[in-house]
Amino acid sequence: MRAVRITKTGGPEVLAVTDVDTPKPAAGEILLRHEAIGLNFIDTYQRSGLYPIPLPSGLGTEAAGVVAAVGPGVTRFAVGERAAYVTRTLGAYAELSTVSANEAVKLPAGIDSRIAAAALLKGLTAEALLRRTHNVGPNDRVLIHAAAGGVGQIMVQWAKRLGAEVIATVGSEAKADQARKLGADHVILYRDADVAAAVMKITGGKGVTVAYDSVGKDTFEGTLGSLATRGLFVSYGNASGPPPPMLSSQFARGSFFFTRPSVYHYIATPEELDTSAAALFDVIGTGVVSVxxxxxxxxxxxxxxxxxxxxxxxxxxxxLIP
Structure with a gap:
């Protein structure tokens, strides 16, 4: 089968498509023939060396397709069923891969494989951030950075359904139009504006209940300055580079909370994974969230x-389409 491998970290030039042996599922695993493979920003961190990984290595952590084989002891899936997975084990950039049956979910009839591969990791992340890192509701003002990106688009739509007032940031006018179409109440071009000042103007000086920041270095100060008293800063990505260390001068601004969640800690058991995926597939299937x-x-x-x-x-x- 064809698969992507890297033997050293660096830029995109280190990615190589090569022929490798098709794996066989071990006990508790399934072999999935991929119909679509999800691309995520964390893949670039691992490729570049920002997040160190053992080498040589595959890349990619999510895909959707059809179960081609099951290993001993697997009762969660049968050959021919449609499934998608999110895993910490790298190797989804391939025509087929093995994965623990406990890290995969069955796809409802109305969810296309491309939509599943596009939405699973991003949607599970959005579910965890909006419903469990902070239980967003009608009394919340939320700041969502990178609102036109994969996670951001899902979060804007879902947060609106949960009743929140959504302030979105984007990097261009085209992306601003997209964020508005998704339902954002206010849109800020974070490269051109003082985000904290804009947020405070929008909120009458009160700030936001919760701020979701996947950009990192470029938006860190603006996010911090956008928080309401006792607001929550959710840092879940480093698209522009790692955020700077917090300094005592930043602590002096007043009471706030800071958290650095990982989606894998929110889908640590099959039961948590199934519950989170069911919530995601429901909002997609009912049209609340368009992917x-x-x-x-x-x-x-x-x-x-x-x-x-x-x-x-x-x-x-x-x-990626194999």
Whole structure:
């Protein structure tokens, strides 16, 4: 089968498509023939070395397709069923992969494999952030950075359904239009504006209950300055680089909470995974959340896909198609 491998960290040029043996599922595993593979920003962190991984290695942590084989002891899936997975084990950039049956979910009839691969990790992340990191409701004002990105698009729509007032930040006018179409109440171009000042103007000086920041270094100060008293700063990504260390001068601004969640800690058991996925598939299936697949690339064009993600010019989710 064809699969992407890296032997050293670096830019997109280190990605190589090669022929490897098709794996066989061990006890408790399934073999999934991929129909679509999700691309996520964390993939670029692992490729570049920002998040160290053992080498040589595959890349990718989510995909959707059809179960081609099951290992001993698997009762959660049968051959021929449609499934999708999110896992910490790298290797989804391939035609097939093995994965623990406990890390995969069955796909409802109305959820296309491309939508599942585009939405699963991003949607489970959104579910955890909006419903469990902070239980967003009608009394909340929320700040969502990178609102036109894969996670951001889902979060804007879902937060609106939960009744929140949504302040979105984006990097361009085109993305601002997209955020408005998704339902954002206010949109800020974070490269051109003082985000904290804009948020305080929008909120009458009160700030936001919770701020979701996946950008990191470039937005850190603006996010911190946008919080209400006892507001929650949720840092869950580093698209522009790692955020700076917190200083005592920042603590002096007043009472606030800071958290650095990982989605895997919110789907640590099959029961948690199934519950989170069911909530996601429900909002997709009922039309509350529309998932945009903005870009698709053949597996052989994986370098182009990473270049596009790194440029932060993509809209919506990106997929590899084996």
């Amino acid at each position: 945009e697949v903005g870009q698709t690339y053949p597996l052989e064009d994986v370098r182009l896909a990473h270049e596009a993600m790194a440029s932060r010019t993509t809209l919506g989710a990106s997929l």
